[in-house]
Amino acid sequence: MFGQAFRQPFKNAVLLLVWVWLLALVLVPNVLVVGTSLLTRDPVDFLTLPFTLENYQRLMDPLYVQVFLHSLYMAAVTTVLCLLIGYPFAWALAGVDKRWQTLLIFLLIVPFWTNSLVRTYAIKMLLAGNGLINSGLQSLGVIDQPLELLYTETAVIIGLVYLLLPFMILPLYAVFEDLKKELVMASHDLGAGRLPTFLHVIVPLTLPGVIAGVLLVFLPAMGMFYVADVLGGARNLLVGNVIKNQFLDARDWPFGAAASVLLTLAMAFLLLAHRFSRRRLGEEGA
Amino acid sequence: MTRWLPRTYLALVYLLLYIPILVLVVFSFNDARTAYRWGGFSLRWYEALFNNQAMVQAMWNSLWLALAAATVSTLIGALTALALHRYRFRGKPMLQGMLFVVMMSPEIVLAVSLLALFLMVGLQLGFVSLLLAHVTFCLPFVVITVSARLRGFDNRLLEAARDLGASEFTVVRTVLVPVIMPALLAGWLLGFTLSLDDVVVSTFVSGPSYEILPLRIYSMVRVGLRPEVNALGTLLLVFSLTMLLLSQWILMRSNR
Numbered sequence: 001m002f003g004q005a006f007r008q009p010f011k012n013a014v015l016l017l018v019w020v021w022l023l024a025l026v027l028v029p030n031v032l033v034v035g036t037s038l039l040t041r042d043p044v045d046f047l048t049l050p051f052t053l054e055n056y057q058r059l060m061d062p063l064y065v066q067v068f069l070h071s072l073y074m075a076a077v078t079t080v081l082c083l084l085i086g087y088p089f090a091w092a093l094a095g096v097d098k099r100w101q102t103l104l105i106f107l108l109i110v111p112f113w114t115n116s117l118v119r120t121y122a123i124k125m126l127l128a129g130n131g132l133i134n135s136g137l138q139s140l141g142v143i144d145q146p147l148e149l150l151y152t153e154t155a156v157i158i159g160l161v162y163l164l165l166p167f168m169i170l171p172l173y174a175v176f177e178d179l180k181k182e183l184v185m186a187s188h189d190l191g192a193g194r195l196p197t198f199l200h201v202i203v204p205l206t207l208p209g210v211i212a213g214v215l216l217v218f219l220p221a222m223g224m225f226y227v228a229d230v231l232g233g234a235r236n237l238l239v240g241n242v243i244k245n246q247f248l249d250a251r252d253w254p255f256g257a258a259a260s261v262l263l264t265l266a267m268a269f270l271l272l273a274h275r276f277s278r279r280r281l282g283e284e285g286a
Numbered sequence: 287m288t289r290w291l292p293r294t295y296l297a298l299v300y301l302l303l304y305i306p307i308l309v310l311v312v313f314s315f316n317d318a319r320t321a322y323r324w325g326g327f328s329l330r331w332y333e334a335l336f337n338n339q340a341m342v343q344a345m346w347n348s349l350w351l352a353l354a355a356a357t358v359s360t361l362i363g364a365l366t367a368l369a370l371h372r373y374r375f376r377g378k379p380m381l382q383g384m385l386f387v388v389m390m391s392p393e394i395v396l397a398v399s400l401l402a403l404f405l406m407v408g409l410q411l412g413f414v415s416l417l418l419a420h421v422t423f424c425l426p427f428v429v430i431t432v433s434a435r436l437r438g439f440d441n442r443l444l445e446a447a448r449d450l451g452a453s454e455f456t457v458v459r460t461v462l463v464p465v466i467m468p469a470l471l472a473g474w475l476l477g478f479t480l481s482l483d484d485v486v487v488s489t490f491v492s493g494p495s496y497e498i499l500p501l502r503i504y505s506m507v508r509v510g511l512r513p514e515v516n517a518l519g520t521l522l523l524v525f526s527l528t529m530l531l532l533s534q535w536i537l538m539r540s541n542r
Contacts, residue, residue: 029399092292
């Protein structure tokens with residue numbers, strides 16, 4: 001390979017840059033967090049020896065277990081709601097005239113490009129005690145007293161659904177786009193009714209999109225601490241709030257790091273489940 | 287099959303998606319002090335915004351940061367995509383794995399790990415730490431955008447240029463860069479917007495020496511409803527929308 005020798009300087013420079021960046025800013029930091037989670041808290045230097053598993057034990061403290069479960073619950077409800085709203089939406093979207101689809105997809109990603117904090121604030125405006133929903137209902141005479149909408153679990157879930165819905169719809173739309181109309185028609189021709197066709201043809205074929213959408217909604221839903229901060233008040237915390245508080249307010253790094261590792265493990269588990277299910281589906285299809 | 291049912295449903299969901307944004311924009315022109323009762327048209331909140339020195343400073347800081355982060359991440363991201371497409375090297379799966387990890391891991395995990403790194407190497411939190419962090423989370427998006435453009439590009443064209451005596455750098459500059467130009471622009475715009483919008487990572491890695499816009503908004507919206515936020519939100523909306531239209535236009539024109 002004569003050309004290889006000439007290629008080396010440029011190629012080496014490129015590879016060096018890319019490797020150094022990713023090792024220094026992705027691999028090393030993650031290793032540091034795992035290391036931190038195994039150390040002891042120090043009031044002055046943040047961290048000190050000895051190595052310990054105490055931080056992970058503290059995560060089992062009923063207080064934190066409750067926060068984690070509550071966060072999991074809110075993320076799960078958010079995911080289910082996004083799926084319930086998003087599935088028929090993506091289905092309907094894939095059936096629209098091609099010329100309109102481009103515009104409709106564009107309208108779907110516009111919010112993704114607008115500041116998510118500003119959109120969270122917009123939700124707050126609607127839900128506040130003297131906000132538009134309450135004053136609207138009051139002037140219509142539906143209610144006497146303003147409903148307590150803000151600083152509730154419901155408010156956090158509304159905020160999360162609002163911010164994350166496009167992430168559910170886009171992968172679902174992709175699978176509905178690929179769904180062969182012939183297969184659905186074949187199912188009907190063979191005498192299957194609407195419900196059996198839906199359950200045995202449409203659902204299995206769109207399952208990869210469902211799983212991708214669930215991942216894209218569920219994972220961020222546990223970390224978006226600002227949504228819980230702005231809409232949830234003190235009682236409706238997400239895992240993200242716990243991590244943030246430990247790092248920035250309580251200054252208990254080892255414990256915050258342990259919570260972060262836990263979140264990463266949860267993510268890894270879900271991703272593995274995703275790959276596993278895809279492989280199984282692939283085998284069935286083959 | 288009835289056709290109006292799916293369409294009504296689509297319209298309904300779009301309505302729900304856009305009502306909050308619409309309310310935000312309309313009330314940014316509200317003359318009343320309260321953020322929820324209409325008191326006539328006025329630009330007073332925009333005025334208040336631009337009279338606020340700290341706010342204007344934060345805007346400039348955010349713009350500079352986004353410009354720098356988008357530029358650096360486009361450069362490194364394009365080179366990464368190029369390396370993945372063109373070169374064979376050891377550890378390629380690991381490189382792809384790391385990019386995947388950045389994209390899939392919750393933002394807060396990335397934020398925590400970067401904070402740990404910066405404090406351990408003793409880097410002062412400020413512009414540099416923000417830049418390093420923003421470039422890192424923008425990187426995979428640029429790599430994906432550029433890789434999509436490179437897919438299907440025949441490497442033999444590059445070999446031909448090499449055989450005719452061009453150096454590797456010349457080949458990349460004169461053959462490859464024109465091909466990926468639209469992807470570079472789209473990736474740059476994406477990086478710019480991601481950087482401008484980021485709250486989670488910035489909360490962790492910014493210092494008092496360099497205040498940026500999302501954090502300023504954050505401190506404002508936590509305490510209550512502030513009409514200035516409506517004005518600011520509207521400006522950001524118009525800005526991002528322009529960027530989005532621009533990138534779509536570039537991509538559509540290049541695909542023709």
